[in-house]
Amino acid sequence: MTDTGVQLSALTRSFTSRAGTVQAVSDVDLQTPKGSFLSLLGPSGCGKSTILRILAGLDTPTSGEATVHGLSPAELRKEKSLGVAFQDHALLPWRSVEKNVRFPFEVAGVPVDKAWVSELLGLVGLESFADAKPWQLSGGMRQRVSIARALALRPSVLFLDEPFGALDDMTRQRLNLELQRLWMEQEATTVMVTHGIQEAVFLSDYVAVMSPRPGTIKEVIEIDLPRPRTIDLMSTPEFHHYVDRATQLLFH
Amino acid sequence: MSARRLPRWAVTLLTTLVTLVVLLAGWQLAITLTDVSPYLTKTPLDVWNYLFVDGAFDPASAAERRAELLPMIGVTLFHAGVGLAFGVSLGLVGAVVMSVSRTVRATFLPIALVLQTVPLIAMAPVVYAVFGSGVVTAAVIAGVVTFFPLLMNVGAGLGAAGGDTVDLVRAYGGGRLRLLFSVQLPSALPYLFAGLKIAAPATVSAATLYEFLFSFEGLGANLLTSKSYSDYGLLWTLVATTIALALAAYGLVVLLERLVLAGRFPPESALARRGDSR
């Protein structure tokens, strides 16, 4: 099973509150190959973030199982080769850009690969901002730092939770191009949570379209478009075909 | 997680009771477990006996002792009430004027910012020197501790209405007064209560300080005389009464806040709490 990427088996997560029990994720099955880019697409409350949090070991399922490369989230963590990025960039305001990118090394207890950190800053175009503090950067630059940080441990697995969700469309499109380039260099099995249809189709090999209450996967669309994908690709009928298919699933 | 199912007011009430019990028990234990003189120090039980048990302390009946307390409380409430009214109205007017006129704000806000950090209540002797003995001095001393919390909190509240809301009122042709009454004052309500929560107990403190230092009436003055006459039963009862009065002033504001804001503004914790499902 070494060629398995993400594997979800009968994954269920329910929350109990005063208002009753909510099935955030209900009996979800999913499998992707190693090194593929998977997007979880759906409206808010469909459980996409919950699945990502379970995979990253930040939440535990009520029942069922979630593995990446055949490893449980806890085992995956011990490998020290994963990366995460959130919509809330979660940069530490007291650390410089460079020290923020070093942060995963410190937490994971791995010696800092200084050459790689400065190379990463170059890859996201921030080498001249290494000593800047997060508040001195624009929103787009902060998300680039967040992406650089996600790649710090040369991850074989990458978890992205709406990494560019807070940005304007143009910045977002540009960063998506950069993300594709970086991802192709890293060959990491990637799971991204998004509610952007075009973004999901543009970046992914597989788009899992989800629906809420209870959170389930309606269909997994395989996106068979050549890489590297360009802006021009977005005006082709093939691209539109996938976007239309996902839109239909989301609204029916 | 049973506390989550309790309504918010019940949690607050329970916490308050627990806090009071812990403090009273701490007071009782601190005195019984150490070898301080039982002549000088009284426990909560002694205070209870003083207030409600005939034959304890002095020949007078408990009812007589309670009757002596009432006028003292009345005088202190009067001093504190006048001071609170004085400080609150001045603070409200100041905040509205500062919100309406940018020039006034720019002129006096820096000074207000400096003055609110300084030990104003410690200047009580200066106020006494200027206004002499009487209710005016009490009002000024109590007003001084009320004015700045009100000015700063209500000022922040009037400014809390977002720029978009201001533009909305303007776009529909609303003038300055419409903006003030329809938007700014209502949105300043929670801030008003935040200011009152500081101000109400502080006026009790200021009023009793005035009485202690410069007057012969009220709880403060009797705290001084009971100590001089070594009437320690009365002293500790007055201490408990004065503290209870200040806490009651705070509690009253909290209650009023709940009643006025309920359903109109989100409870504080609802803003801070994270949703369970993601």
Added chain:
Amino acid sequence: MQTRRSALAPALLGLGGLLVILVVWQLVAVFAFTRPNGSYGAVPPPLAAFERVAADLVDPAYWAGIGATAGAALTGYLIAIAVALALGVLVLLLPRLEAFATQLGVVAACVPVAAISPIVVLLSPPGSRAVSVVLALLAVEFPMIIGVLLGLRATTPGQLDLVHAYGGGTLTAIRKVRIIAAIPALLSALKIGAPAAFLGAMTGEFFAVGVDSGAGRLLISQQYAGDFVGMWAIAILATAVSALGYGVIALAARWLAPWTAHSSTGGLR
């Protein structure tokens, strides 16, 4: 749209405000509080008060007095910090205690000085500054507790997720994120607490028995002597000392936690 003013205008207006107050003070002093023989009453003119401040400043006895008050204030301040931090550790271990910690702070803030002081004086030996220490402690405790609690809440969920996703445990989160994230709120509380502590210590001297020196004592003795200019000078000096305490911590905060103004953390209420 409001016309854009130069950055100088607010500073000038602020200065103007100071001037207005000084002029009103002067007029009140001259027309309402000057005795027929020309000597000053309960409100002396500003110039006379500031002249006395200048004279006080070179008098070592005044320095000793203010130093003694500041010493008691500092003692109460430090105890309040220790208590607030201890409560913070408790809340960190048992979040349920948060409401209890807040209410302890509320009680400390509500306790009237005239109620607690006679008891402290009763139980401490003559000449002790205990009452000043206790009043300083009570004045500072509430802002300190709120500061600590706000500091504990200053960490965003995303920052904690980040630590845990990379395998960091609770200790790592506390060490690398939570403590540092709490600094702005703590500094803000320390800043508010500094003048409050001086206030408390000074008020305590009104009650202390057998204590002859200190800013509060000077104020009382000058009141007995009818030395109004001296009283106003002490009031101005005490204001300056507590404003200085505030300013020093504000400066230190800018140096220690330069990110404060740019993050959503920090500040009270």
